[in-house]
Amino acid sequence: xxxxxxxxxxxxxxxxFETSGLSPNQGDRAIEVGAVRIEDxxxxxxxxxxxxxxxxxxxFIESYTGITNAMLAKAAPCAEVMDEFADFIGDDDLVAHNxxxxxxxxxxxxxxxxxxxGGSFACSMLAARRLYPGAFNHKLGTLVEYKALPNxxxxxxxxxxxxxxxYLWLAMLADIERDHALESVSFEVMxxxxxxxxxxxxxxxxxxH
DNA sequence: TGCCAGGCCCTCTTTAGGGCCTT
Numbered sequence: 001x002x003x004x005x006x007x008x009x010x011x012x013x014x015x016x017f018e019t020s021g022l023s024p025n026q027g028d029r030a031i032e033v034g035a036v037r038i039e040d041x042x043x044x045x046x047x048x049x050x051x052x053x054x055x056x057x058x059x060f061i062e063s064y065t066g067i068t069n070a071m072l073a074k075a076a077p078c079a080e081v082m083d084e085f086a087d088f089i090g091d092d093d094l095v096a097h098n099x100x101x102x103x104x105x106x107x108x109x110x111x112x113x114x115x116x117x118g119g120s121f122a123c124s125m126l127a128a129r130r131l132y133p134g135a136f137n138h139k140l141g142t143l144v145e146y147k148a149l150p151n152x153x154x155x156x157x158x159x160x161x162x163x164x165x166x167y168l169w170l171a172m173l174a175d176i177e178r179d180h181a182l183e184s185v186s187f188e189v190m191x192x193x194x195x196x197x198x199x200x201x202x203x204x205x206x207x208x209h
Numbered sequence: 210t211g212c213c214a215g216g217c218c219c220t221c222t223t224t225a226g227g228g229c230c231t232t
Contacts, residue, residue: 017231017232021213021214022212022213022214022231022232028214060212096231097231098229098231099231100215100216100231101214101215101216101231105232125229126217129217137229137230138229139229139230140230198219
């Protein structure tokens with residue numbers, strides 16, 4: 001049995017943004033951020049804030065997220081929330097479902113407040129595509145049902161989605177460790193997993209036996 | 210409701226096109 005580990009692999013922050021649209025390059029803004037910190041396989045901390053983007057969101061986003069313009073009118077400005085969030089994530093490594101989406105918004109919002117983060121991203125969706133090819137699809141909600149993960153039935157809110165992504169992440173680690181007789185799997189190996197072809201996943205892990 | 214974007218990934222591919230996933 002081989003241990004795949006490194007000195008900083010056991011703490012990650014799993015995050016999720018609710019936004020006014022799909023692209024910060026098109027003027028879309030974050031309206032809520034949720035995150036949980038996983039340390040040695042256990043959720044040890046949580047962060048959730050609504051944030052006021054300074055403009056109204058459209059009816060589709062209100063309906064999709066349940067976040068209303070009235071709720072955002074009472075929320076702190078994006079700059080204040082993102083400054084707090086930068087403190088929360090620090091230099092920890094980061095996980096998100098379809099991470100390229102959340103990374104674009106994290107980068108855009110932190111750039112506005114001249115803050116940075118030191119960790120790197122891994123994507124639970126890309127990992128799940130390789131580990132669970134039999135799933136009907138790889139939407140977060142589908143994978144939560146597929147793996148019978150804990151949830152309170154609420155979707156498309158930042159903290160709820162971040163928690164479900166965290167449970168998915170832990171389930172994937174546990175499945176890899178069980179299926180490949182590994183003691184632990186590092187963050188870096190999970191990042192590499194998302195870059196190998198689906199057909200090569202077993203071969204990828206056999207390298208460590 | 211589903212378009213906007215962008216990266217990944219598959220295939221009837223690579224001199225390309227389209228589906229998936231995120232809000």
